[in-house]
Amino acid sequence: MAYQLRHFEERELACRHCGLQGCTDELKEALDDYRDRVKLPVVVNDAFRCTVHNAAVSLVAKSQHPEGTAADIHVPGLSLQEMYDAAKRIPAFQYGGIGVYDKGFIHVDVRHGIARWAFVGNVERSASALVIG
Numbered sequence: 001m002a003y004q005l006r007h008f009e010e011r012e013l014a015c016r017h018c019g020l021q022g023c024t025d026e027l028k029e030a031l032d033d034y035r036d037r038v039k040l041p042v043v044v045n046d047a048f049r050c051t052v053h054n055a056a057v058s059l060v061a062k063s064q065h066p067e068g069t070a071a072d073i074h075v076p077g078l079s080l081q082e083m084y085d086a087a088k089r090i091p092a093f094q095y096g097g098i099g100v101y102d103k104g105f106i107h108v109d110v111r112h113g114i115a116r117w118a119f120v121g122n123v124e125r126s127a128s129a130l131v132i133g
């Protein structure tokens with residue numbers, strides 16, 4: 001049986017451009033766990049992207065968003081550091097990808113392999129440009 005989201009609606013995770021759904025259960029569960037940890041509403045800017053939408057907005061070559069394994073999120077009231085620290089406490093994100101964006105959001109993904117980065121403006125940097133740890 002497919003994973004049932006506890007804190008989000010399926011449409012919050014759907015492609016912003018066409019409404020297509022495609023997020024993996026692993027991502028959905030990790031997002032619910034993140035929400036439980038921060039104990040505050042989590043705003044999903046962008047999660048699943050169809051390839052058309054991804055080509056229009058992605059800054060990176062091999063985006064996780066069309067795979068359904070990534071979300072860009074922010075938590076009103078938390079700093080980038082606090083959002084980042086909370087993501088590192090969720091194993092699927094800790095051992096996956098976490099990107100920090102100076103526009104005020106973080107990217108989390110459940111790729112099986114650790115990746116960290118920051119974007120300052122449209123320039124990719126190491127995560128330490130924006131957060132510690």
Ligand SMILES: [Zn+2]
Nearest residue numbers: 015017018050
């Ligand atoms: Zn689309």
Ligand SMILES: [Zn+2]
Nearest residue numbers: 070071072107
């Ligand atoms: Zn992203």
